[in-house]
Amino acid sequence: MSAAATMTWHEELATLVGDTGVPLPDAGGAAPAPAANVAAVGAVWLGEEEERRTEEGWAQQARGFAESTAEMLLELGRGLWDVAGQCLAGAEDSELGRSLRRRVENTGKRLSFMNEYLPEERDPVRCWLVVAAVAFVTLLVLGVGSGDETPIEGPKKLYISPPSANRIQLPDGRHLAYEEQGVSADRARFSLIAPHSFLSSRLAGIPGISGSLLEEFGARLVTYDLPGFGESDPHPGRNLNSSALDMLHLADALGIPDKFWVVGYSGGGIHAWSALRYIPDRVAGAAMFAPMANPYDSKMTKEERRKTWDSWSTKRRLMHILARRFPSVLPLIYYRSFLSGKQGEPESWLSLSLGKKDKTLLEGPTFKAFWEKNVAESVRQGDAQPFVEEAVLQVSDWGFSLSDIQMQKKEDRGFFEFIKSLFNQVEQEWVGFLGPIHIWQGMDDRVVSPSVTEFVRRVVPGATVHKLLDEGHFSYFCFCDECHRQIFSTLFGIPQGLINPVPESSEVASELTEETTVPDNVTEQEQGNSSLA
Secondary structure: OOOOOOOOOHHHHHHHHHOOOOOOOOOOOOOOOOOHHHHHHHHHHHHHHHHHHHHHHHHHHHHHHHHHHHHHHHHHHHHHHHHHHHHHOHHHOOOOHHHHHHHHHHHHHHHHHHHHHHOOOHHHHHHHHHHHHHHHHHHHHHHOOOOOOOOOOOOOOOOOOOOOOOOOOOOOOOEEEEEEEEOHHHHHEEEEEEEOOOOOOOOOOOOOOOHHOOOOOOOOEEEEOOOOOOOOOOOOOOOOHHHHHHHHHHHHOOOOOOOOOEEEEEHHHHHHHHHHOHHHHHHEEEEEOOOOOOOOOOOOOHHHHHOOOOOOOOOHHHHHHHHHHHHHHHHHHHHOOOOOOOOOOHHHHOOOOOOHHHHHOOOOOOHHHHHHHHHHHOOOOOOOOOHHHHHHHOOOOOOHHHHEEEEEEEEEEHHHHHHHHHHOOOOOHHHHHHOEEEEEEOOOOOOOOHHHHHHHHHHHOOEEEEEEOOOOOOOOOHHHHHHHHHHHHHOOOOOOOOHOOOOHHHHHHHHHHHHHHOOOOHHHHHHHHHHOO
């Protein structure tokens, strides 16, 4: 046998690798030959390689098991799909299939209006599937996150004070709660009536208005609770015509014999508009602050409607759609927000988007105290129906368009009069409300967009618009003494103070009697002489 045949694999490895120069001791302590050193290194290397192969084997087995399981589930799903397809083959022609198909088609038609808010180039089916999937994932994430056991302080409860409002009885038997500020009726130069907005009460009025300013201008401010709000009785089936009549009866009951001004702020503007439409002879003028217009007004162009909707938050758009299409859903939302008996923020409850000045005002302690008290009074009765009625009124048919407030008079003209009018410029004659209409609009208002006021200005050409740069929805109207003075100066001019009351006839008669009374020291003869003379 040759020498190569008798070499061990350690020796063969040593001849291939060569001398590493690392002396390794043998069993006796002496350094082995170079071939022995290499053999020892090779043995260690092979042991690590076998251990690595063992670990990789477990990883490969786990990966293979997962892949096999996924393939089996995929095949099972395909099989179930095929079985379901075979079972449902021809089911669409059955009575059950036709009934389900009709219901799906009807539901699709009712919900087709929502496709208007999708981009034109998108497939509605695919878009709404994506929306549904995102909503499901969102709810799943919220459900998983709700397991956090960290204690969080909940919102405080609303404090509702005992009833204390003054009330009048209307002709139909209902009671209307009201509040008065300023001078008394017999000393007032000007009387103002202010219907409140959504989620508000008679306590709002003009927030922060000072009594000294009202006295300086001789003004009397009257606010009242809408039906079902605060301490006013509900009025099922109410509309804007009945709202104007409520104002008229209130003015008569409080001794306002002549005309009065209406103040419409935000959502309260719809009731001020109704007064201009239905009782124009009793209204001296209108002071409107970011007044709301009907987003479905027939005179509103597509571009104006698009600007109005684009200025709202997504949640607010949804609330308007629900109020117009599915009002029965609104109580479920209201009872979980402002009717829950707990305090909350205006941005959340009213689905508002606010600018910088508005946020600064709402975060202040003065506005927070006012907001808490006003909301508590608004929800005093705890009934969602008045709020649903108010929300529906905002987006339903008002019974009139804003263009009807100031209408051009139509006259029957013959053919020759028509030809003559083509060559002669005849001044337009307007009917309806012809008094002053002032509208203050913040250009940074994200609740009632400036585009709404532009629409009002177009259809009500007699209105005077005051554009307020850098002002929002709340910042100019609420808690601003300088702003309130500017408003009153615009409406009433130079302040003239209170008026002197006209003495009654009984007082005049008593004064004349005192002047003609004969003194006790006058003799009867002198009286007779005076009578002869």
